[in-house]
Amino acid sequence: MQPFTYVRANSVNEAAAAVAARPQAKFISGGTNLLDLMKLEVERPTHLVDISRLPLDRIEETPEGGLRIGAQVRNSDLAAEPRVRSRYPMLSQALLAGASGQIRNKASTAGNLLQRTRCSYFYDRNMPCNKRAPGSGCAALGGFNRMHAVLGASDACIAVHPSDMAVAMAALDAAVETTLPDGTQRTIPVGDLSRLPGSTPHVETALGHGEMITAVILPPPPPGRQLYRKVRDRASYAFALVSVATIVEKSGDRIQSARIALGGVAPKPWRPMEAEYVLAGAAAADAAFTEAAESALAGAVGRGSNDFKIPLAKRTIRQTLAAAVEGV
Amino acid sequence: MTETTIPENRSSETETGLVGQPIARVDGSLKVTGHATYAYEHAVNGAAYGYILGAAIAKGRIVEIDSSEAEKMPGVLHIMTHRNAPAQPEFGPAVTPTVPEVFTRARPMLNSDRVRFYDEPIALVVAETFETARAAAGLIRVRYEEERGAFDLSARIADAYTPRRTNAGFETDSEIGDFGGAFAAAPVKVDATYRTPYEHHNPMEPHATLAVWSGDEVTIYTSAQTLANFQAGLASTLGIPRERVRIVSPFIGGGFGSKLIVHADGVLAALAARVLRRPVKVALTRQQMFANAGYRAEMVQQVRLGADRDGRLTSIGHDVWSATSGFEEFCEQTAVFTRSLYAAPNRLTRHRLVPVDLNRGEWMRSPGEAPGMLAFECAMDELAERLGLDPIELRIRNEPTEDPERGVPFSSRNLVACMREGARRFGWERRKPTPGSIREGRKLIGYGMAAAIRPNYIGAGTARVAIDATGRVTARLDMTDIGTGTYTILTQIAAESFGVPTAAVKVELGDSRFPRTAGSGGSWGAASAGSALHHACNALKERIMEAARSSDRSPLRGANDVAPIFVGGEIRVGDRSVGLADFIGRIAPDGMEAIGTVAAARDTESYRAYSQHSYGAHFAEVAVDSDTGEIRTRRMLSVIGAGRILNPKTARSQILGGMTWGIGAALMEETVLDPRYGHFVNHDLAEYHVPVNGDVADMEVVFLEEYDDKANPLGAKGLGELGVCGAGAAIANAVYNATGVRVREFPITLDKVLPGLPVTAI
């Protein structure tokens, strides 16, 4: 870890300006991701702006009937919040499927969205990695890429976005509220927050330097049954191999509308819109689930050790849709 | 061995005694309140902190190390590289002439520009703080001349060589009868090849050392399983006599075999502290532990079983190809248990090695049985299916009456009883022989079992025990408690021996100034240190009785014909008795002491005359998600026959831990070696998966009543590793029973099961 200076911000505007003022400055929230990366010198900020004590830890009703979740709300608190559990159960399920109790107690909502990939080569400074050291190559290609992306990746980078929470939020059409260094605000859909790697995998988000997330806005819960299903290598404390967030609204024997978001398979929470179109209006039966699963993975590319994710994702989508329909 | 006339406490006579009672750990409250001091926590004034910089390549030469930027960092005290490291002896040949030399040889660090493995230490930065040392290490620039390393085991089987011995000194090969002929002629056979991966111990406490020199003597506070090895290894490396190296290791946060020899932290802390003339602390980071603290090697195993139609084995073949470090051989004794487990007239076991460019492999909990039984006990399951026999019945039909290769009787062997008792308790009759027969919703349920066997060892050792004028008993030996409960059982042994409460006994371990033992390893700890202490206690009681019979002031004067009993804080002889404390106070105001020793099992007649092993039977029930292939263990039971159980509570914990290792080995543990770079890719605990609490479901351990009078005076046999042996195979067999998919490449992750699971109707 390289030496750094540290300030505790007193306001959002002050924090955004403080980061913007120095090119190597970063926000630090729970620190559960950033500190690990700093110890390994994958991240080498020279200045940290601590935003963890800013009063952004409230969950409020929005006029539209949704919720506004402060950026500093802890993952544990968000998962346990009664309104979240009753109206957005998939979000609570996704949070509780992530990390460990200790980490969730410390992790913030914004920090979770902005956590970086767990690609092992990214974590090891001796390895080529276009994300960490642009232009050095991608060691995961042709290497051990069991955890890596089958959708949305490029030949420059096949890393996945590791968050569970973000997958549920993408399915819920959530958006982040940000404050820019000049004090202005904007809103970015969660689905657009992370960028696909293309030829610039080191550019990961739509945020500018010093732009700070202040809240996540959940629109009113869509009708239908919500489910978050995470497939992993052990019962707890493992990142998703594949995860499926789905909301299925039924009318009679037909599916009125359905949403799907996938985790563990792409550089960002992945919304396979084609699959959602397949389901809209279809008979709520295996044929539609299977077709939706096929179309969700239509463009998938395996890279060797992650080939299994393609059939795994299809099977998990099919089964999760069936389980969601059953419960309606 | 100390001769005594004191009658020995036998299990039958000690039902009210302390040995055999489920006493809670005597060091438990120290640990949970943070008062147990671990290596890195020892506080001394003026300690400096070292941080190791590891090589970025797996093989080659350092052309240039530029540490100028690092040296400029405020707080940096010293940067040690191969250019300025103190002279040390050469490392020497890959194979040492004798087994003990592995433990005592010099392990020089930073003594060459050669890089032998990825992340090998190439510099030590010492600074006023750990953070400064680490940051400065990040500023060192290194230029290498890289060479191509060799890493692939499967592709290089043809290059395998035959080692002279396996670990622990066993014969490399064994051959009895005509395996080839019998196997060819067998009407029913299995010929299956299994692969087990690299695994890492990952104890909670990393390898860490504080070195403090005083004149030409050094004290090493470290995390060690075996103090004598650390003392000898450091003395050889530092070029000083052993007496000038003191090792202190009172508490150890797990070792699992990775703390049997000195590692980079110990050598570098000692070197730097000598150069700087101030105490130095060095710890390996979790990531560094993967390259610098041993591993279990990748192996390919071919198991060939030939049987007649009744299920009697005619031939057993077990061939092992293992990776080994090229510069220091390690041959795990993977097929050695096969020589003792089942009867068959024609037998063949062989070990072969393929050199790779990695650091040396080390002893990892249950060396031999852990990978060996994973393969072999799956092959037995495959054979049972081919024969249409219940897996337990197959094993019973091949139960030997004597050790099948040594031709000597068993000291005690309750394998069949373990299997029968386990079957009854587990509800084995609910198992369906046809795989995929039990469904619960979309889950497939399966049952599996496997046998467990693990040799009983005794390592030579000595214990000293003293009693003071207040009747307090203090035992001292350089034994270690690596979390197994050694403090507790030794307290029980001494307390029972003197008939005093455990509160009157203090056991002091983990200091090389105390009498030497074999330390903790190979499941020999309790029996070895326990026997030495048992003898020491008897010797001391004998001394006390001599005084009692002859002293003028003794109420027991002349009580020669009746055996004394130490009980309830008294010495009783016939109808006479005297308070122990009171008596010692009178006859020996300065207290009394005695030592006891135990010889290495190898050197005893009993070991030559009997085949000595602990046994068990593992049972597992798993649920496999038919859609995703996720495997979760639902229930496990282990029935254990391991002689007298000194403390059912600590023993149970050992078996539970072993069973958990079985879950890891069967389902998740694997360190992936990237052959392009020669590094372990998943070198942290986020990506190297061990079972978490959620993976460890309902577990039960049952101990069979047993007393092995051939094993040692305590009647106990080793069990610290037994829980691992076969546990993974029971799970693997359950996965097969659930799904009909036989995965022979461990761990059995869902991607390997999924292709065999049909997509079923929703």
Ligand SMILES: Cc1cc2nc3c(=O)[nH]c(=O)nc-3n(C[C@H](O)[C@H](O)[C@H](O)COP(=O)(O)OP(=O)(O)OC[C@H]3O[C@@H](n4cnc5c(N)ncnc54)[C@H](O)[C@@H]3O)c2cc1C
């Ligand atoms: C062993 C382990 C296992 C884990 N398993 C899982 C898992 O299974 N599923 C899962 O989803 N997650 C998992 N996590 C990740 C965990 O969820 C994240 O570490 C956590 O959510 C990050 O939150 P934080 O507040 O600590 O972020 P920090 O570490 O403080 O910050 C992360 C990043 O976000 C930036 N940042 C933080 N707040 C803001 C803001 N308001 N505006 C702009 N930028 C900001 C920081 O600059 C930094 O770059 C795991 C973590 C660990 C260590």
Ligand code: SF4
């Ligand atoms: S996948 Fe991306 S993060 Fe991983 S090594 Fe390649 S470029 Fe780096």
